[in-house]
Amino acid sequence: xxxxxxxxxxxxxxVQCAIFAGILWVASILSALCPPSFxxxxxxxxxxxxxxxLTLRIVKLEWVEGLGMFLISLIGFLFVPxxxxxxxxxxxxxxxxxxxxxxILVATVVLLVVTAYVTRLVIAIHKRIMxxxxxxxIN
Amino acid sequence: MTALTNNLALPFTGIFISxxxxxxxxxxxxxxxxxxxxxxxxxxxxxxxxILIIWGKVQGTSTAYVYRxxxxxxxxxxxxxxxPATIAFAIPLFKRNDVLKKYWLDIIISLVISSVICLFxxxxxxxxxxxxxxxxxxxxxxxxxTAIAMPVAEAIGGNSAVTAIACxxxxxxxYALADVFIKAFxxxxxxxxxxxxxxxxxxxxxxxxxxxxVLEGAMASVCVVISGIVVDLVVIPFARLFM
Numbered sequence: 016x017x018x019x020x021x022x023x024x025x026x027x028x029x030v031q032c033a034i035f036a037g038i039l040w041v042a043s044i045l046s047a048l049c050p051p052s053f054x055x056x057x058x059x060x061x062x063x064x065x066x067x068x069l070t071l072r073i074v075k076l077e078w079v080e081g082l083g084m085f086l087i088s089l090i091g092f093l094f095v096p097x098x099x100x101x102x103x104x105x106x107x108x109x110x111x112x113x114x115x116x117x118x119i120l121v122a123t124v125v126l127l128v129v130t131a132y133v134t135r136l137v138i139a140i141h142k143r144i145m146x147x148x149x150x151x152x153i154n
Numbered sequence: 155m156t157a158l159t160n161n162l163a164l165p166f167t168g169i170f171i172s173x174x175x176x177x178x179x180x181x182x183x184x185x186x187x188x189x190x191x192x193x194x195x196x197x198x199x200x201x202x203x204x205i206l207i208i209w210g211k212v213q214g215t216s217t218a219y220v221y222r223x224x225x226x227x228x229x230x231x232x233x234x235x236x237x238p239a240t241i242a243f244a245i246p247l248f249k250r251n252d253v254l255k256k257y258w259l260d261i262i263i264s265l266v267i268s269s270v271i272c273l274f275x276x277x278x279x280x281x282x283x284x285x286x287x288x289x290x291x292x293x294x295x296x297x298x299x300t301a302i303a304m305p306v307a308e309a310i311g312g313n314s315a316v317t318a319i320a321c322x323x324x325x326x327x328x329y330a331l332a333d334v335f336i337k338a339f340x341x342x343x344x345x346x347x348x349x350x351x352x353x354x355x356x357x358x359x360x361x362x363x364x365x366x367x368v369l370e371g372a373m374a375s376v377c378v379v380i381s382g383i384v385v386d387l388v389v390i391p392f393a394r395l396f397m
């Protein structure tokens with residue numbers, strides 16, 4: 016399907032930038048309005064806003080797709096400064112580096128395994144409930 | 155000499171270092187046919203830190219000073235682009251609205267339940283090895299993608315630099331060892347479950363998931379986005395209650 020969409024006009028890059036900037040601007044205002052006890056980062060609000068605008072067909076896919084997919088393709092690179100940020104406090108790695116690595120290892124395995132198993136269980140239960148409802152309706 | 159130092163403090167230095175180390179990583183990753191320690195982001199991070207350490211040694215200043223004065227101005231500019239890049243994830247999510255409409259309830263329930271279970275285990279592990287409060291708090295939001303995890307970590311008093319490290323190292327571990335974990339824990343039975351699980355490794359985990367199948371890849375991308383939102387909603391109250 017994306018291949019066929021080539022015929023669609025992609026919006027000019029500055030228009031795409033303007034849509035992203037507008038969403039970020041609104042999102043940053045909404046983020047500032049959130050109480051300090053419930054912080055919602057600007058990008059999260061922006062993500063939900065853009066998703067809603069797309070789903071409600073207010074913003075067309077071809078208005079944001081070019082720039083958006085370009086930015087996503089860069090995401091690995093964009094995280095480089097976040098990684099290098101630890102150079103500001105290498106002491107923490109000297110003090111707790113091994114412990115931090117251990118917890119990351121545990122967290123990695125636990126997140127992967129627990130998420131996979133819980134999902135399997137939830138889908139199985141959901142199917143059983145749905146199956147039960149169908150059974151009821153037949154009765 | 156001061157003119158040179160002033161010039162080096164312009165953003166160009168940080169931008170160039172970031173690009174150079176990342177591209178070197180990409181090249182090595184390709185040449186070594188995907189050796190996990192050459193994963194471009196991981197390699198770029200380690201190489202960048204080593205460059206700053208050597209720079210500090212040569213100049214006779216601390217690494218932190220070099221980071222703040224010469225790397226950070228450029229690094230911040232690149233970092234800013236994570237804002238539009240994160241909201242761009244609404245696009246793949248929208249494109250998979252068909253999968254979402256069918257499984258949205260299962261996905262949200264699964265991710266909320268599993269993130270609460272994981273938070274208890276991660277907090278327990280942090281306490282067990284005796285992490286300081288700021289490091290333990292930094293560990294909690296790591297199920298989310300880095301751009302969301304970092305501000306959440308700061309909101310609960312964690313060190314966001316440690317969170318970034320956690321997210322990156324976790325993604326590299328998943329990329330390198332996913333096959334081992336899948337075999338050991340028999341995760342291959344549910345494509346959706348496996349996809350969501352690999353999605354906890356962020357965008358790098360999603361790339362790995364795509365190797366197992368299109369559905370796994372789609373679910374991993376969905377997980378990156380939804381678990382980012384779930385982490386945002388669950389971790390802050392969790393930290394308030396249990397830390």
